[in-house]
Amino acid sequence: MPPHVDFRIPADCPVIANVGMGVDSSAIVARWLLEPQTRGFDLDQLTILIASVGEEYQHTKDAMEQALFPLVAKHRVRTVQIARAGQTAADGYVVLDDTRTPARLVTDVPVTLGERMLDASTVPQVSSTRRSCSDWIKHFALDSWLAANVGHAPFVHCIGYNADETKRAERDLDHNKGHRLPDFPLIRWNWGRDTASAYLRTNLGREFGRSCCFFCPFQNGKNGHEALVENWRTEPEAALRSLLIEHNALVMNPKARLFGRHAAYEVVRDAGLHHLLERHHDRLERADWSVYEVRRIFHARDGDPRLKGHAYRSVLPLETGSRAAMTAVLSSLAAEHDARVTVDEHGITRAHLRTVGPSYPTAEHFLAVGPALAPAKARDNFDDVYAEITGGETSLAARHARPVPAAA
Structure with a gap:
């Protein structure tokens, strides 16, 4: 492979490499260390910054610890592993490891994205232009560390988008700040994922996969599932x-x-x-189960009653016990309110008390039986908005004066 010198970075300018633990960013680091002429900076300028999500596949952890980290430690490159410190922004971030001889990929983190999903009773949102799950678990920690350690000083920010991901790089440029100088080495090298994978296989002797959470909706590649x-x-x-x-x-x-x-x-x-x-x-x-009262409000988009806008949701656990007992409680409540009990293809039992209307804003109201994982949760003014849309309806918890478990 011929020498490749792209540019020279001033000696006083820090270089921060976001390493996502997968094939693309690992290939960048490996090439920088094995082919110094491809860097354009000295290694004492470089910090490898890793945001841990805590729910990476074991094969990702093995590849980092057995192949990439020994190379990084040999060249004594500063490697900082960070993570989000809690569910709220006020919790900040935590430094898991800060060393020039990394040996272990830290996956024991204060809060994982999976815990966030279970608490919110949702799944990562699939969008071609935004990955809100990454924003919450990774970018928050990365941005917080950069603000605390780099501030407003100019720095080169290297990101592992490959040559097949130019649109992602373009979106990153759209949100760039003046002191941050983004760089996409794989795109400059015209390396797609196959090239990056082959480089690691040849030079580090093992396969690297994509870095992602167990349940990442983007882990399906061109070969489907x-x-x-x-x-x-x-x-x-x-x-x-x-x-x-x-x-x-x-x-x-x-x-x-x-x-x-x-x-x-x-x-x-x-x-x-x-x-x-x-x-x-x-x-x-074998788990504990709850009967949940679920209400949702669907607003009109831009005031147009024909278009569905954003939605608000209220979740109230009414009672907790065995699955059979909670199914019986739901059936009893459904009978009281003349609601039909249904069981869907996933075995989830529900009873609808109100279904969505033909125009917006509208609301729905149902009972469901599920694992006792979701706390009571709603916006502060949810009950007022719901009552306005439904003509004064209240929750079953309010009607029956049921004690509602406090939110975690």
Whole structure:
């Protein structure tokens, strides 16, 4: 491979490399260390910055610790591992490790994205232009560390978008700040993921996969569910965690499938991983369950009653016990309010007390039985807005004076 000198960075300018633990950013670091002429800066200018999400696949951890970290430690490059410190922004971030001889990828973090998903009873939102889950778990910690350690001084920010991801790089440039100088080495080198993977295989002697959470909706590549299924086959706990997150979200929203049009349950079933489904169902049966009262408000978009806008949701756990007992409680409440009990394809029992109307704003109201994982949660003014839309309706908890467990 011929020498490749792209540019020279001033000696007083820090270089921060966001390393996402996957194939792309690992290939950048490996090439910088093995081919110094490709860098354009001295290693004492470089900080490798890793935002840990806590729910990475074991094969990602193994690749970093067995192949990349030894090379980084040999060259004594400062490596900082950070994480979000809690559910709220006020909790800030925490430094997990700060060393020039990294040996361990830290996955024991204060809060994981999976915990966030379970607490909010949702799944990561799929969008071609925004990854709000990454914003919450990774970018918050990265931006917080940069603000505290770099401030407003100019710095080069290297990101591992590859040559097949130029649109992501363009969106990053749209949000650039003047003191931050973004750089995309793989795009400058015209390296796609296959080239990056081949480089690591040849020079570090092992395969590197994509870095992602167990339940990441973006982990399906051009071969569909093939890589995902193999990950879940070899790391069953990752699959079980993903199935639980999805089931918990489906209780509150029947459309909350983990992979958009495809549910994780369907992926596992269609791949013939029936032993995972059996373990999933067994864990559900042994868990505590709750009867949830779920109300949602759908606003009109831009005041147009024909268009659905943003939605607000209220979740109230009414009672907790075994699955059978909670199903009986739901059936009793449904009978009191002349509501029909249904069971969907995921085995989730519901009873609708109000369905959405033909125009917006509108509201829906239903009961559902699910794992006892979701706390009581609603916006401060939810009850007032709901009453205004529904002509004065209140929650069942208020009507029956049921004690509602306090939010965690």
